Amino acid sequence: MPKLRNLANRTKELEIFLKMAVGNYDCRIMLIEGVSGMGKTSLLSRFKHQCPSGVKYVPFDCKGVDSIAAFLSEVVTELGQEQFQTFLSKVKLFVQGGVDFSENDIAAENTISIAINSHVDPKTQEYRLEELQKAFFNDLAALEHRTVITLDTYQLASDSLREWLESKWLRAVARRLRNVVTVIAGQSIPDPNNSVWVDECEHFSLNPINDVKAWCDFCSDLLELSKVPEETIKLVIDGLHGHPAQINQFFVAAIEKKTSQ
CATH class of the missing domain: 3.40.50.300 (P-loop containing nucleotide triphosphate hydrolases)
Known part of the structure:
Protein backbone atom coordinates (compact mmCIF):
# COMPACT_ATOMS: atom_id res chain seq x y z
CA MET A 1 0.00 0.00 0.00
CA LEU A 206 -13.80 23.09 2.80
CA ASN A 207 -12.11 26.30 1.72
CA PRO A 208 -8.74 27.18 0.16
CA ILE A 209 -5.78 26.43 2.43
CA ASN A 210 -3.51 29.43 2.92
CA ASP A 211 -1.76 28.15 6.05
CA VAL A 212 1.95 28.22 5.18
CA LYS A 213 2.95 25.96 8.07
CA ALA A 214 0.39 23.35 7.03
CA TRP A 215 1.82 23.27 3.51
CA CYS A 216 5.38 23.18 4.89
CA ASP A 217 4.45 20.07 6.87
CA PHE A 218 2.78 18.60 3.78
CA CYS A 219 5.86 19.20 1.64
CA SER A 220 8.17 17.83 4.32
CA ASP A 221 6.22 14.57 4.25
CA LEU A 222 6.01 14.58 0.44
CA LEU A 223 9.70 15.17 -0.09
CA GLU A 224 10.83 13.17 2.95
CA LEU A 225 14.55 13.90 2.58
CA SER A 226 14.36 17.36 1.04
CA LYS A 227 13.10 20.68 2.33
CA VAL A 228 11.29 23.31 0.32
CA PRO A 229 12.07 26.86 1.48
CA GLU A 230 9.15 28.47 3.25
CA GLU A 231 9.39 31.48 0.95
CA THR A 232 8.91 29.23 -2.08
CA ILE A 233 5.90 27.53 -0.52
CA LYS A 234 4.31 30.88 0.28
CA LEU A 235 4.79 32.04 -3.32
CA VAL A 236 3.09 28.89 -4.62
CA ILE A 237 0.19 29.27 -2.16
CA ASP A 238 -0.33 32.91 -3.12
CA GLY A 239 -0.03 32.19 -6.83
CA LEU A 240 -2.56 29.36 -6.71
CA HIS A 241 -4.82 31.10 -4.20
CA GLY A 242 -4.61 28.28 -1.69
CA HIS A 243 -6.31 25.77 -4.01
CA PRO A 244 -5.40 22.36 -2.49
CA ALA A 245 -5.56 20.23 -5.64
CA GLN A 246 -3.55 22.67 -7.73
CA ILE A 247 -0.91 23.18 -5.03
CA ASN A 248 -0.60 19.42 -4.57
CA GLN A 249 -0.23 18.90 -8.32
CA PHE A 250 2.44 21.61 -8.49
CA PHE A 251 4.62 20.04 -5.80
CA VAL A 252 4.13 16.49 -7.07
CA ALA A 253 5.13 17.58 -10.58
CA ALA A 254 8.15 19.40 -9.18
CA ILE A 255 9.30 16.33 -7.29
CA GLU A 256 8.80 14.06 -10.30
CA LYS A 257 10.83 16.44 -12.45
CA LYS A 258 13.59 16.62 -9.84
CA THR A 259 13.84 12.86 -9.36
CA SER A 260 13.92 12.22 -13.12
CA GLN A 261 16.94 14.44 -13.63
Whole structure:
Protein backbone atom coordinates (compact mmCIF):
# COMPACT_ATOMS: atom_id res chain seq x y z
CA MET A 1 0.00 0.00 0.00
CA PRO A 2 1.45 3.41 -0.94
CA LYS A 3 2.28 5.78 1.89
CA LEU A 4 -0.53 8.14 2.86
CA ARG A 5 0.66 11.72 2.83
CA ASN A 6 -0.31 14.33 5.39
CA LEU A 7 -3.40 16.37 4.71
CA ALA A 8 -2.72 20.09 4.75
CA ASN A 9 -4.82 21.66 7.52
CA ARG A 10 -7.78 19.22 7.63
CA THR A 11 -6.97 18.13 11.17
CA LYS A 12 -10.25 19.24 12.76
CA GLU A 13 -12.36 17.23 10.32
CA LEU A 14 -10.21 14.14 10.87
CA GLU A 15 -10.26 14.54 14.64
CA ILE A 16 -14.05 14.78 14.81
CA PHE A 17 -14.49 11.89 12.38
CA LEU A 18 -12.33 9.61 14.55
CA LYS A 19 -14.39 10.54 17.61
CA MET A 20 -17.62 9.88 15.72
CA ALA A 21 -16.34 6.52 14.49
CA VAL A 22 -15.80 5.17 18.01
CA GLY A 23 -18.86 6.80 19.56
CA ASN A 24 -17.05 9.53 21.51
CA TYR A 25 -18.92 12.38 19.89
CA ASP A 26 -22.45 13.70 20.30
CA CYS A 27 -23.57 13.30 16.67
CA ARG A 28 -23.25 10.73 13.90
CA ILE A 29 -23.78 12.66 10.65
CA MET A 30 -20.97 14.57 8.93
CA LEU A 31 -21.53 16.71 5.84
CA ILE A 32 -18.47 17.86 3.87
CA GLU A 33 -19.06 20.56 1.28
CA GLY A 34 -16.65 22.15 -1.15
CA VAL A 35 -16.06 23.06 -4.76
CA SER A 36 -13.96 20.83 -6.98
CA GLY A 37 -10.37 20.46 -5.83
CA MET A 38 -10.87 21.30 -2.16
CA GLY A 39 -9.84 17.80 -1.07
CA LYS A 40 -13.14 16.08 -0.27
CA THR A 41 -12.20 12.72 -1.77
CA SER A 42 -8.70 12.86 -0.26
CA LEU A 43 -10.25 13.50 3.13
CA LEU A 44 -12.56 10.50 2.77
CA SER A 45 -9.56 8.39 1.79
CA ARG A 46 -7.82 9.47 4.99
CA PHE A 47 -10.97 8.63 6.98
CA LYS A 48 -10.95 5.13 5.50
CA HIS A 49 -7.30 4.42 6.23
CA GLN A 50 -7.40 5.81 9.75
CA CYS A 51 -10.76 4.36 10.70
CA PRO A 52 -10.26 2.57 14.05
CA SER A 53 -9.94 -1.21 14.03
CA GLY A 54 -13.19 -2.95 14.81
CA VAL A 55 -15.23 -0.29 12.97
CA LYS A 56 -16.64 -1.41 9.62
CA TYR A 57 -16.15 1.12 6.82
CA VAL A 58 -18.37 1.16 3.71
CA PRO A 59 -17.41 3.69 0.98
CA PHE A 60 -20.01 4.59 -1.65
CA ASP A 61 -19.51 6.87 -4.65
CA CYS A 62 -22.61 8.44 -6.21
CA LYS A 63 -20.74 8.81 -9.50
CA GLY A 64 -21.88 5.97 -11.74
CA VAL A 65 -23.78 4.06 -9.03
CA ASP A 66 -26.43 6.51 -7.94
CA SER A 67 -29.62 4.53 -7.26
CA ILE A 68 -31.29 3.45 -4.02
CA ALA A 69 -30.82 -0.17 -5.07
CA ALA A 70 -27.08 0.43 -5.63
CA PHE A 71 -26.68 1.96 -2.18
CA LEU A 72 -28.56 -0.85 -0.43
CA SER A 73 -26.66 -3.58 -2.28
CA GLU A 74 -23.30 -1.92 -1.56
CA VAL A 75 -23.95 -1.84 2.18
CA VAL A 76 -25.27 -5.41 2.30
CA THR A 77 -22.40 -6.78 0.21
CA GLU A 78 -19.71 -4.91 2.18
CA LEU A 79 -21.06 -5.84 5.62
CA GLY A 80 -22.02 -9.41 4.69
CA GLN A 81 -25.28 -10.92 3.52
CA GLU A 82 -25.52 -13.02 6.67
CA GLN A 83 -26.14 -9.79 8.59
CA PHE A 84 -29.20 -8.89 6.50
CA GLN A 85 -31.44 -11.95 6.56
CA THR A 86 -34.66 -9.98 7.17
CA PHE A 87 -33.87 -7.65 4.29
CA LEU A 88 -32.91 -10.46 1.90
CA SER A 89 -36.08 -12.36 2.75
CA LYS A 90 -38.10 -9.33 1.69
CA VAL A 91 -36.09 -9.00 -1.53
CA LYS A 92 -36.75 -12.63 -2.46
CA LEU A 93 -40.43 -12.24 -1.62
CA PHE A 94 -40.79 -9.43 -4.12
CA VAL A 95 -38.71 -10.98 -6.91
CA GLN A 96 -40.67 -13.31 -9.14
CA GLY A 97 -39.30 -16.83 -9.22
CA GLY A 98 -37.41 -16.35 -5.95
CA VAL A 99 -34.16 -15.24 -7.62
CA ASP A 100 -31.26 -15.54 -5.19
CA PHE A 101 -29.42 -12.46 -4.05
CA SER A 102 -25.99 -12.74 -5.68
CA GLU A 103 -22.54 -12.02 -4.27
CA ASN A 104 -21.87 -10.12 -7.49
CA ASP A 105 -22.36 -6.39 -6.89
CA ILE A 106 -24.11 -5.70 -10.20
CA ALA A 107 -26.37 -8.73 -9.91
CA ALA A 108 -27.22 -7.82 -6.32
CA GLU A 109 -28.12 -4.27 -7.33
CA ASN A 110 -30.25 -5.55 -10.20
CA THR A 111 -32.09 -7.97 -7.91
CA ILE A 112 -32.98 -5.21 -5.44
CA SER A 113 -34.01 -2.93 -8.30
CA ILE A 114 -36.32 -5.64 -9.60
CA ALA A 115 -37.79 -6.13 -6.13
CA ILE A 116 -38.69 -2.43 -6.02
CA ASN A 117 -39.66 -1.64 -9.60
CA SER A 118 -40.62 -4.85 -11.40
CA HIS A 119 -43.66 -3.94 -13.57
CA VAL A 120 -45.85 -2.81 -10.68
CA ASP A 121 -47.92 0.30 -10.16
CA PRO A 122 -46.49 3.31 -8.25
CA LYS A 123 -48.37 2.49 -5.03
CA THR A 124 -46.98 -1.05 -5.02
CA GLN A 125 -43.49 0.29 -5.70
CA GLU A 126 -43.86 2.67 -2.75
CA TYR A 127 -45.07 -0.16 -0.53
CA ARG A 128 -42.20 -2.43 -1.54
CA LEU A 129 -39.59 0.25 -0.94
CA GLU A 130 -41.10 0.99 2.46
CA GLU A 131 -40.97 -2.69 3.43
CA LEU A 132 -37.42 -3.12 2.13
CA GLN A 133 -36.05 -0.07 3.90
CA LYS A 134 -37.79 -1.08 7.14
CA ALA A 135 -36.14 -4.50 6.99
CA PHE A 136 -32.80 -2.96 5.98
CA PHE A 137 -32.84 -0.52 8.90
CA ASN A 138 -33.87 -3.26 11.34
CA ASP A 139 -30.96 -5.47 10.25
CA LEU A 140 -28.53 -2.55 10.37
CA ALA A 141 -29.71 -1.52 13.83
CA ALA A 142 -29.14 -5.06 15.10
CA LEU A 143 -25.43 -5.06 14.20
CA GLU A 144 -23.24 -5.02 17.29
CA HIS A 145 -20.19 -3.39 15.72
CA ARG A 146 -19.98 0.28 14.82
CA THR A 147 -20.26 1.08 11.13
CA VAL A 148 -19.19 4.06 9.02
CA ILE A 149 -20.93 4.58 5.67
CA THR A 150 -19.62 7.35 3.41
CA LEU A 151 -21.08 8.81 0.21
CA ASP A 152 -18.81 10.79 -2.12
CA THR A 153 -19.69 13.09 -5.09
CA TYR A 154 -23.18 13.60 -3.69
CA GLN A 155 -23.96 16.21 -6.36
CA LEU A 156 -24.03 13.40 -8.95
CA ALA A 157 -26.64 11.30 -7.15
CA SER A 158 -29.97 10.78 -8.89
CA ASP A 159 -32.96 12.78 -7.67
CA SER A 160 -34.56 9.64 -6.27
CA LEU A 161 -31.46 8.68 -4.29
CA ARG A 162 -31.01 12.20 -2.92
CA GLU A 163 -34.65 12.37 -1.86
CA TRP A 164 -34.42 8.97 -0.15
CA LEU A 165 -31.16 9.76 1.61
CA GLU A 166 -32.42 13.07 2.94
CA SER A 167 -35.89 11.91 3.97
CA LYS A 168 -35.22 8.31 5.08
CA TRP A 169 -31.53 7.50 5.52
CA LEU A 170 -30.42 10.52 7.55
CA ARG A 171 -33.58 10.33 9.66
CA ALA A 172 -32.80 6.68 10.45
CA VAL A 173 -29.17 7.46 11.35
CA ALA A 174 -30.29 10.27 13.65
CA ARG A 175 -33.10 8.39 15.38
CA ARG A 176 -32.53 4.64 15.14
CA LEU A 177 -29.10 3.56 13.96
CA ARG A 178 -27.12 4.29 17.10
CA ASN A 179 -24.03 2.38 15.94
CA VAL A 180 -23.93 3.94 12.46
CA VAL A 181 -21.99 7.03 11.36
CA THR A 182 -22.57 8.47 7.91
CA VAL A 183 -20.45 10.98 5.99
CA ILE A 184 -21.74 12.74 2.87
CA ALA A 185 -19.35 14.76 0.72
CA GLY A 186 -19.93 16.75 -2.42
CA GLN A 187 -20.10 20.07 -4.20
CA SER A 188 -23.68 20.10 -2.96
CA ILE A 189 -24.94 18.33 0.17
CA PRO A 190 -28.20 17.80 2.08
CA ASP A 191 -29.47 20.87 3.93
CA PRO A 192 -27.47 20.85 7.20
CA ASN A 193 -30.31 22.74 8.93
CA ASN A 194 -32.88 19.99 8.41
CA SER A 195 -35.05 20.05 11.54
CA VAL A 196 -35.18 16.25 11.81
CA TRP A 197 -31.46 15.58 12.12
CA VAL A 198 -29.81 18.97 12.70
CA ASP A 199 -28.79 17.97 16.25
CA GLU A 200 -26.96 14.92 14.89
CA CYS A 201 -25.05 16.80 12.20
CA GLU A 202 -21.58 18.35 11.83
CA HIS A 203 -21.17 20.47 8.70
CA PHE A 204 -17.76 21.35 7.26
CA SER A 205 -17.25 23.68 4.33
CA LEU A 206 -13.80 23.09 2.80
CA ASN A 207 -12.11 26.30 1.72
CA PRO A 208 -8.74 27.18 0.16
CA ILE A 209 -5.78 26.43 2.43
CA ASN A 210 -3.51 29.43 2.92
CA ASP A 211 -1.76 28.15 6.05
CA VAL A 212 1.95 28.22 5.18
CA LYS A 213 2.95 25.96 8.07
CA ALA A 214 0.39 23.35 7.03
CA TRP A 215 1.82 23.27 3.51
CA CYS A 216 5.38 23.18 4.89
CA ASP A 217 4.45 20.07 6.87
CA PHE A 218 2.78 18.60 3.78
CA CYS A 219 5.86 19.20 1.64
CA SER A 220 8.17 17.83 4.32
CA ASP A 221 6.22 14.57 4.25
CA LEU A 222 6.01 14.58 0.44
CA LEU A 223 9.70 15.17 -0.09
CA GLU A 224 10.83 13.17 2.95
CA LEU A 225 14.55 13.90 2.58
CA SER A 226 14.36 17.36 1.04
CA LYS A 227 13.10 20.68 2.33
CA VAL A 228 11.29 23.31 0.32
CA PRO A 229 12.07 26.86 1.48
CA GLU A 230 9.15 28.47 3.25
CA GLU A 231 9.39 31.48 0.95
CA THR A 232 8.91 29.23 -2.08
CA ILE A 233 5.90 27.53 -0.52
CA LYS A 234 4.31 30.88 0.28
CA LEU A 235 4.79 32.04 -3.32
CA VAL A 236 3.09 28.89 -4.62
CA ILE A 237 0.19 29.27 -2.16
CA ASP A 238 -0.33 32.91 -3.12
CA GLY A 239 -0.03 32.19 -6.83
CA LEU A 240 -2.56 29.36 -6.71
CA HIS A 241 -4.82 31.10 -4.20
CA GLY A 242 -4.61 28.28 -1.69
CA HIS A 243 -6.31 25.77 -4.01
CA PRO A 244 -5.40 22.36 -2.49
CA ALA A 245 -5.56 20.23 -5.64
CA GLN A 246 -3.55 22.67 -7.73
CA ILE A 247 -0.91 23.18 -5.03
CA ASN A 248 -0.60 19.42 -4.57
CA GLN A 249 -0.23 18.90 -8.32
CA PHE A 250 2.44 21.61 -8.49
CA PHE A 251 4.62 20.04 -5.80
CA VAL A 252 4.13 16.49 -7.07
CA ALA A 253 5.13 17.58 -10.58
CA ALA A 254 8.15 19.40 -9.18
CA ILE A 255 9.30 16.33 -7.29
CA GLU A 256 8.80 14.06 -10.30
CA LYS A 257 10.83 16.44 -12.45
CA LYS A 258 13.59 16.62 -9.84
CA THR A 259 13.84 12.86 -9.36
CA SER A 260 13.92 12.22 -13.12
CA GLN A 261 16.94 14.44 -13.63
